Amino acid sequence: MQQIVNGISLGSIYALIALGYTMVYGIIKLINFAHGDIYMIGAYIGYAAITFAHLGFFPAMVISMIACGLLGVITEKVAYKPLRNASRIAVLITAIGVSLLMEYVMMFFVSPDVRSYPAVLNNKVFHIGNVIVNTQQIYIIVTAIVLMVVLQFIVHKTKVGKAMRAVSIDKDAAELMGIKVDQTISYTFAIGSAMAGAAGVLVGLYYNSIDPLMGIMPGLKAFVAAVFGGIGIIPGAMLGGLSIGVIETMVSGYGSSLFKDAVVFAILILILILKPAGILGKNTREKV
Amino acid sequence: MPLLSVEKLTKSFGGLTAVSNVNMEIQEGELVGLIGPNGAGKTTLFNLLTGVYEPTKGTVTLDIKGHSREIQGRKPYNITKEGVARTFQNIRLFKDLTVLDNVRIAMHQNIRYQMFEAFFHTFGYHKEEKRLIEEAESLLEIFNLTHKKMELAKNLPYGEQRHLEIARALATKPSLLLLDEPAAGMNPNETAELTDTIAWLREKFNLSILLIEHDMSLVMKVCERIYVLDYGMMIANGTPEEIRSNKRVIEAYLGEDVNNA
Amino acid sequence: MKKMLSKNTFITLICLGVSFGLIQLLISQNIINAYYQVTLALICINIIMAVGLNLVTGFTGQFSLGHAGFMSIGAYTCAIVTTSMPTTTGFLLGTFAGAIMAAIFGILIGIPTLRLRGDYLAIATLGMAEIIRIIFLNMKITGGAAGLNGIPKFTNWPWLWFFTAGTILLVNNFIHSSHGRACISIREDEIAAESMGINTTKYKVMAFAIGAFFAGIGGALYASTFFILKPNMFGFLKSIDILVIVVLGGMGSITGSVIAAILLAVLTTYLQAFTALRMIIYAALLVVVMIFRPQGLMASKELDFTKFFRIKTKDGEKVE
Numbered sequence: 001m002q003q004i005v006n007g008i009s010l011g012s013i014y015a016l017i018a019l020g021y022t023m024v025y026g027i028i029k030l031i032n033f034a035h036g037d038i039y040m041i042g043a044y045i046g047y048a049a050i051t052f053a054h055l056g057f058f059p060a061m062v063i064s065m066i067a068c069g070l071l072g073v074i075t076e077k078v079a080y081k082p083l084r085n086a087s088r089i090a091v092l093i094t095a096i097g098v099s100l101l102m103e104y105v106m107m108f109f110v111s112p113d114v115r116s117y118p119a120v121l122n123n124k125v126f127h128i129g130n131v132i133v134n135t136q137q138i139y140i141i142v143t144a145i146v147l148m149v150v151l152q153f154i155v156h157k158t159k160v161g162k163a164m165r166a167v168s169i170d171k172d173a174a175e176l177m178g179i180k181v182d183q184t185i186s187y188t189f190a191i192g193s194a195m196a197g198a199a200g201v202l203v204g205l206y207y208n209s210i211d212p213l214m215g216i217m218p219g220l221k222a223f224v225a226a227v228f229g230g231i232g233i234i235p236g237a238m239l240g241g242l243s244i245g246v247i248e249t250m251v252s253g254y255g256s257s258l259f260k261d262a263v264v265f266a267i268l269i270l271i272l273i274l275k276p277a278g279i280l281g282k283n284t285r286e287k288v
Numbered sequence: 289m290p291l292l293s294v295e296k297l298t299k300s301f302g303g304l305t306a307v308s309n310v311n312m313e314i315q316e317g318e319l320v321g322l323i324g325p326n327g328a329g330k331t332t333l334f335n336l337l338t339g340v341y342e343p344t345k346g347t348v349t350l351d352i353k354g355h356s357r358e359i360q361g362r363k364p365y366n367i368t369k370e371g372v373a374r375t376f377q378n379i380r381l382f383k384d385l386t387v388l389d390n391v392r393i394a395m396h397q398n399i400r401y402q403m404f405e406a407f408f409h410t411f412g413y414h415k416e417e418k419r420l421i422e423e424a425e426s427l428l429e430i431f432n433l434t435h436k437k438m439e440l441a442k443n444l445p446y447g448e449q450r451h452l453e454i455a456r457a458l459a460t461k462p463s464l465l466l467l468d469e470p471a472a473g474m475n476p477n478e479t480a481e482l483t484d485t486i487a488w489l490r491e492k493f494n495l496s497i498l499l500i501e502h503d504m505s506l507v508m509k510v511c512e513r514i515y516v517l518d519y520g521m522m523i524a525n526g527t528p529e530e531i532r533s534n535k536r537v538i539e540a541y542l543g544e545d546v547n548n549a
Numbered sequence: 550m551k552k553m554l555s556k557n558t559f560i561t562l563i564c565l566g567v568s569f570g571l572i573q574l575l576i577s578q579n580i581i582n583a584y585y586q587v588t589l590a591l592i593c594i595n596i597i598m599a600v601g602l603n604l605v606t607g608f609t610g611q612f613s614l615g616h617a618g619f620m621s622i623g624a625y626t627c628a629i630v631t632t633s634m635p636t637t638t639g640f641l642l643g644t645f646a647g648a649i650m651a652a653i654f655g656i657l658i659g660i661p662t663l664r665l666r667g668d669y670l671a672i673a674t675l676g677m678a679e680i681i682r683i684i685f686l687n688m689k690i691t692g693g694a695a696g697l698n699g700i701p702k703f704t705n706w707p708w709l710w711f712f713t714a715g716t717i718l719l720v721n722n723f724i725h726s727s728h729g730r731a732c733i734s735i736r737e738d739e740i741a742a743e744s745m746g747i748n749t750t751k752y753k754v755m756a757f758a759i760g761a762f763f764a765g766i767g768g769a770l771y772a773s774t775f776f777i778l779k780p781n782m783f784g785f786l787k788s789i790d791i792l793v794i795v796v797l798g799g800m801g802s803i804t805g806s807v808i809a810a811i812l813l814a815v816l817t818t819y820l821q822a823f824t825a826l827r828m829i830i831y832a833a834l835l836v837v838v839m840i841f842r843p844q845g846l847m848a849s850k851e852l853d854f855t856k857f858f859r860i861k862t863k864d865g866e867k868v869e
Contacts, residue, residue, distance in 0.1 A: 031668055082840045088667060089612065090843035093796045095834035096789055104828035216785070220675070227672060262683040265676035272673045273661050338744060359557050368746035376744075376835040382737035382847070385730075393734045397746035398584065403755070406726030407719050409558065413726065420727070 011245020012144035017222035020192030026232030036219015042200025070192025231276025599761030610736025623647030623765030655761025692715030696779035805847030
């Protein structure tokens with residue numbers, strides 16, 4: 001039970017990152033490898049806001065979300081947009097290039113050292129039966145839930161959301177119907193990156209340390225989460241994130257923590273082979 | 289036994305039955321047409337015969353030289369090996385490869401050297417490659433494509449791409465050739481020429497041919513027998529004359545004047 | 550064309566021979582000193598890895614982000630064999646054992662994963678490579694996270710040349726065979742290939758196993774050149790490095806891979822002085838090249854040595 005609570009808080013963070021992956025993949029079929037690094041930069045922005053501007057948790061997170069949203073849009077405009085009609089692998093390599101660029105530019109400016117995150121929340125510990133829950137976990141879970149609800153609202157109830165869904169189904173048809181495709185893609189990057197920014201601040205609080213390469217592993221795992229739930233499907237990313245978080249803490253809690261990453265990847269491969277469209281996905285077939 | 293016998297072949301996609309209880313026979317050396325309105329399930333039937341789709345129900349039996357086997361549900365490459373070759377409605381050439389390579393790839397299943405020889409380019413490799421080129425050229429000669437063998441398939445004009453698809457299918461040495469709208473997009477002159485070529489190919493390669501076609505002049509002229517598919521069901525089967533006057537067929541084509549062809 | 554050697558192969562052989570002699574001379578004159586020899590070894594290893602991966606990704610069209618996994622299998626196998634048998638025979642034995650082990654794992658991993666397409670395959674191979682790395686991290690025989698030390702060094706220019714030239718020749722021969730064409734047809738149109746009698750699964754796995762085989766050789770040479778092995782040397786970034794060479798050089802161009810491997814190594818060597826900026830420049834360059842030349846330096850064309858030497862080839866002979 002304790003592991004499940006820990007798993008859900010970790011999983012909420014994965015879910016927030018996975019949302020960005022899944023939204024971007026849904027709309028332009030790109031595995032945005034730089035997404036994990038946006039999350040890393042989000043953590044640093046939050047760090048700066050708390051340490052130097054002496055802001056509280058909430059304003060720091062909002063600043064980080066806005067900054068990451070902008071960064072996401074800029075990345076898309078500069079690096080991905082010129083490649084809209086290039087081969088998939090060229091775009092993939094570009095994404096990897098952007099990812100490396102972000103990592104090493106950050107290393108250059110903030111040094112590669114690990115920094116400890118300032119404690120902005122007075123950490124209380126609650127005992128519910130045998131289960132220990134702390135303030136951070138509550139903040140993480142609540143923030144994640146709120147953000148996901150907001151996202152669902154945007155996607156299903158607003159004009160931008162409708163445009164996003166239309167573009168993800170058929171870009172050309174959407175364009176013919178008068179939807180501004182480029183603008184919609186920018187919105188997608190902005191929203192997805194903002195989610196990653198929030199996740200960055202949350203993870204800083206949770207693990208208490210940040211470094212310029214912290215985005216790689218959670219980035220990969222969040223991608224696994226997106227695939228797990230069915231890539232391109234927003235509720236799938238949430239389900240996937242939570243499942244991967246819980247599985248990971250279960251493995252390290254009851255088995256060998258050395259193998260926790262291996263288990264996550266093994267699950268990924270099993271899912272891909274058994275149900276490549278993900279838990280919530282539908283299989284599609286090429287028309288001959 | 290007929291070369292190809294199809295029994296109660298059915299394919300459903302979810303709730304939609306694209307091909308339903310189809311029965312069909314093709315004798316050795318026969319040239320048979322398959323017609324029907326758009327969306328009748330003709331291409332789906334081809335995909336079932338060639339293994340691209342797995343049938344929901346029913347059997348497809350192939351009988352070549354007295355050796356009979358059921359082929360439904362097998363992989364496409366396996367069915368090709370058994371002697372069934374096809375072309376595609378929406379042309380699926382290897383676009384960025386040369387005309388010659390397109391044909392040579394289709395000859396791969398009968399290649400007479402092993403992987404080891406492929407790595408070390410042994411004497412056997414050179415001998416076999418020489419044979420491949422000669423054979424491929426003789427196939428290309430039929431369609432007047434020999435002088436274009438080093439051109440990329442995507443650079444050929446549309447009509448020649450259709451020809452190349454047939455040449456490529458022939459390179460697999462089929463007993464049964466399935467042509468999916470071979471005259472689509474061709475002008476009347478090209479269609480007339482193609483009609484002659486198809487008839488000639490059957491004689492020359494001792495083939496049985498099943499062809500889907502919308503151009504009635506081609507179908508009526510060249511086919512000995514015609515099957516008519518509508519809403520996934522086989523509604524008629526007979527000689528061109530019989531089909532021309534068949535009431536159900538005329539109904540299916542409501543508005544389209546079959547007799548005019 | 551009854552000769553055993555086609556004109557192209559002949560010229561390739563001459564080029565490889567000249568490169569051998571030239572570099573051997575430079576080494577003997579100490580113009581290529583010990584420091585540059587390490588770069589040279591790295592170039593050769595990267596060429597071997599990239600040419601193998603090009604067969605999988607460039608020619609057969611199967612995305613792989615896990616090539617470093619096969620490299621590590623070759624490296625550890627060779628390291629273990631040469632440590633217990635520190636002779637040239639042991640080194641050769643280790644190298645081939647490494648290559649074969651990698652190929653076996655290529656087949657085992659390829660059969661389930663190669664059913665997947667495009668990005669899904671890329672992610673699955675990435676996952677497989679990570680699993681291999683984590684297993685090496687936790688195995689006793691591989692020394693866990695500390696890795697293996699003091700692996701005897703046997704690589705020298707003649708051996709490096711032998712394996713690099715061999716890889717280029719063999720992969721080039723394979724591509725120009727019916728089996729190679731079968732692989733290429735999968736990249737072009739999988740459904741059409743299958744309908745023309747190509748067992749696509751078989752040839753995908755074959756290409757994957759061949760790619761893994763050469764990655765195994767690359768890994769073995771790596772182990773023998775650098776004395777030490779750690780599982781983290783073969784992480785995600787290593788796979789990316791090799792894929793970058795393939796894509797920069799041009800997918801489906803062997804000469805492209807060779808040129809890109811050399812260029813990148815030269816670049817890295819010159820940037821060595823600016824450690825902090827090195828990776829930034831590398832990453833920025835990658836993005837810029839992809840934006841302005843997404844098809845890579847050579848696209849899918851080969852550097853034509855026949856043109857280089859102004860040898861006239863008749864139309865009929867260019868077929869090969």
